[in-house]
Amino acid sequence: MVLPVKVFEVRGLEGNPLDRLTGWRETEQVEGEDDLQLVTEIIETKDEEGTVSGIFTKDFYREHTYRRRIVSTPQTEEAPFWILQHNDRHFLVVMAPSVARGVKKLLSNHVAVALGGILNADVREAKITHEVLQRLHESNPQATNLIWFDNVDLPGVDKLCLSGQGLADTGMYKEYIDHGMIWYVVFTSQPKGYTVGMTRSVVITNFSKTTEEEFIEFVRDDILKLIEA
Secondary structure, eight states, rough: EEEEEEEEEEESSSSSSHHHHHHHHEEEEETTEEEEEEEEEEEEEEEEEEEEEEEEEEEEEEEEEEEEEEEEEEEEEEEEEEEEETEEEEEEEOOOOSSTTTTTTHHHHHHHHHHHHHHSSSEEOOOOHHHHHHHHHHHGGGGEEEEEEOOOOTTTTTOEEEEEEEEEGGGHHHHHHOOEEEEEEEEEEETTTOEEEEEETOOEEEOSSSSSSHHHHHHHIIIIGSSSS
């Protein structure tokens, strides 16, 4: 199962976030439906060895066609999240799409903003620099499967991609790196052997077979230390 997460930094966090998250709930009355409420809430909160986790859930209406009529039915989307600590910094990890796909309504940025309000904390975008991704590749080029470059200075070219045998071609890589910045890299991590995609905006996708818990442990131990201070 492909597991996508996005990492945010949390500043100004006071106390145990579990206290503010546990039991948080909002309801919205549906016009014309006296017996129906749309609920936004946080469920399954817990604190395990300093990692606070939970699931952000939100009800919404989805329209579909039934016998040539547009019918709206309520649905619920869920986004698991974790609050991790690295040294004296706190990070929020949200397991949700970063861009809209299909009927998905709950995006990682939406969840991050909502949780920031509940926690009364400053949640902001995390960043991994081009230089860090460059060092990650150059330290072990054989472990890299794919590189996308952006900010390309060639007229009419927005992005460049290097994959397959081209990654082992030092001359081709140097040519591409001279014209753009690494935006996205897919690599095999050591020593766990996960195949992972990572962007400068710290969207991380694990393409290997693993559990959520194992993936979050990998993010905590291997990724958070790469994020720009």
